Structures are given as C-alpha cells and as structure tokens.
Amino acid sequence: MVNVNGQDFNLQLVDTAGQDEYSIFPQSHSMDIHGYVLVYSVTSMKSFEVVQVLHDKLLDMVGKIQVPTVLVGNKKDLHMERVIKPEEGKKLADSWGAAFMESSAKENETAVEVFKRIILEMEKADGNAPPEEKKCAVM
Numbered sequence: 207m208v209n210v211n212g213q214d215f216n217l218q219l220v221d222t223a224g225q226d227e228y229s230i231f232p233q234s235h236s237m238d239i240h241g242y243v244l245v246y247s248v249t250s251m252k253s254f255e256v257v258q259v260l261h262d263k264l265l266d267m268v269g270k271i272q273v274p275t276v277l278v279g280n281k282k283d284l285h286m287e288r289v290i291k292p293e294e295g296k297k298l299a300d301s302w303g304a305a306f307m308e309s310s311a312k313e314n315e316t317a318v319e320v321f322k323r324i325i326l327e328m329e330k331a332d333g334n335a336p337p338e339e340k341k342c343a344v345m
C-alpha cells in the first residue's frame with residue numbers, strides 16, 4: 207500500500223527476476239500491467255543499454271508510443287564506480303516521455319519514492335480518473 211497525495215494505492219508488483227532482455231516480454235504478454243519501472247545500475251553501461259532494448263520491446267508489445275514508465279538509475283551510493291551521469295539518465299527518460307530518478311536500494315526512502323513516481327505516471331496517463339478503481343499492477 208502506497209499513499210500518494212492522501213490517497214492509498216494497492217500496488218501489485220511483477221518482478222522480472224532473472225530474466226534478460228531476450229526472454230523478458232513474451233511470458234508477461236498477457237498480464238494486465240499499468241506501468242513500468244525500468245531499472246539500470248549507474249555503475250553499468252551494459253545495464254543502461256539493456257533498459258533501452260527493454261523499452262523498445264515493451265512499446266512494441268503494448269502497441270503504444272508511450273506507456274507510464276519510470277526510469278531508475280540504481281546504486282547511486284557507489285560514487286566511485288559510477289559510469290552513467292544523472293543527466294544521461296534524465297535525457298533518456300525525457301526521450302521516452304518518462305519520469306526519471308536515481309535511487310539506492312540501501313536507502314528505503316528512494317525505494318518508496320520509485321513507487322510514488324510510477325503511481326503519478328499511471329495517474330497522468332489515466333487523465334486523473336475518478337478514484338473508484340485504484341488497483342495498479344507495476345512491472
């Protein structure tokens with residue numbers, strides 16, 4: 207349960223644990239997903255490339271030019287190992303019309319913030335529909 211602007215949202219999360227950019231989407235094709243959180247590591251160029259492939263695939267899959275998405279650069283605590291600048295992440299997110307933030311799994315706060323941001327993105331896409339149906343699925 208996440209509270210955004212005084213309203214409670216029941217979030218159902220679908221994790222893609224262990225899948226890569228080649229295997230990820232066919233299995234989840236039929237699921238009712240409202241928003242996507244795409245996470246890369248600021249310490250890995252490869253992961254930054256992978257989220258771009260994933261984003262292309264997911265647009266193909268849903269057949270839309272834009273879906274509610276938050277791009278997250280994780281591991282921002284690893285200052286010495288950083289290879290992707292915040293501006294690069296922001297630029298990519300802007301090109302998708304997505305929200306962008308950096309996070310660290312070591313900070314609870316930023317983890318909660320990710321879920322608040324995706325709810326806001328889903329609400330935006332929904333044109334701030336009336337609050338009858340507030341069940342969301344996030345992948």
Ligand SMILES: Nc1nc2c(ncn2[C@@H]2O[C@H](COP(=O)(O)OP(=O)(O)OP(=O)(O)O)[C@@H](O)[C@H]2O)c(=O)[nH]1
Pocket residue numbers: 222223224225280281282283284309310311312
């Ligand atoms: N320092 C630091 N380490 C992190 C952070 N997030 C994840 N890790 C570490 O990175 C490793 C991989 O994390 P996972 O959560 O398994 O990554 P994943 O991409 O979900 O992996 P799969 O579920 O197998 O796809 C673990 O050792 C985590 O402890 C972070 O924000 N900071």
